[in-house]
Amino acid sequence: MSEMRDGEQWNYGAIDEKPVDYDFGEGYPEKWEYFEAVECSECGEVRILHGEEQHKDIENTECEGYLSAGGPMMNYCYPLPEFDMNPDEAAKKIAHLPVCLVHFEEDDEYALALTGGGMNLAWEICAAYVELGYLPPLHFANLPKYAGGPPIGFAAAKRVLSAMEKSIEVNQHWLEGHKEDVKGLQAWVKECEKKRKDE
Numbered sequence: 001m002s003e004m005r006d007g008e009q010w011n012y013g014a015i016d017e018k019p020v021d022y023d024f025g026e027g028y029p030e031k032w033e034y035f036e037a038v039e040c041s042e043c044g045e046v047r048i049l050h051g052e053e054q055h056k057d058i059e060n061t062e063c064e065g066y067l068s069a070g071g072p073m074m075n076y077c078y079p080l081p082e083f084d085m086n087p088d089e090a091a092k093k094i095a096h097l098p099v100c101l102v103h104f105e106e107d108d109e110y111a112l113a114l115t116g117g118g119m120n121l122a123w124e125i126c127a128a129y130v131e132l133g134y135l136p137p138l139h140f141a142n143l144p145k146y147a148g149g150p151p152i153g154f155a156a157a158k159r160v161l162s163a164m165e166k167s168i169e170v171n172q173h174w175l176e177g178h179k180e181d182v183k184g185l186q187a188w189v190k191e192c193e194k195k196r197k198d199e
């Protein structure tokens with residue numbers, strides 16, 4: 001769990017991002033690779049790996065537990081613009097969520113991808129953005145309400161919602177900027193028109 005970040009430390013790059021279709025059924029590992037941190041079924045230790053392994057087969061331990069990192073399960077990804085973290089460290093930060101980190105070779109871009117499916121995982125996706133220091137995309141602002149409460153727990157849900165408020169604030173600020181731009185252009189067009197008439 002990360003601490004609340006102040007405004008200066010948030011990455012604003014994902015605020016206007018949307019889910020992107022991507023066929024993870026092909027292209028691995030030439031076009032894309034994944035970084036997934038998972039817990040051992042026995043000892044609970046977190047490791048980064050690909051596929052399923054018995055703990056004692058990947059390191060010097062007696063542990064009989066299994067670790068399973070299957071990579072992306074759904075053909076969507078969620079962009080992480082200007083990603084500049086160590087991918088292994090980032091994967092560990094989101095180990096508790098049903099998402100992994102994906103790296104696309106061609107354009108050297110990173111994104112989040114779901115490692116599970118079958119239900120709306122918007123809370124989990126937003127929590128992953130927040131864990132990685134990104135203000136969450138406004139696309140997810142209308143998060144689903146479940147009978148039992150938020151699926152990521154109350155503390156994480158509160159953190160997601162206050163980050164979402166910040167996304168909205170930043171976006172409002174951007175919109176004000178666009179409004180000023182358009183006002184300036186309107187004045188400029190009028191001025192040009194007047195000049196033209198005066199000629």
Ligand SMILES: [Zn+2]
Binds near residue numbers: 040042043
């Ligand atoms: Zn183990």
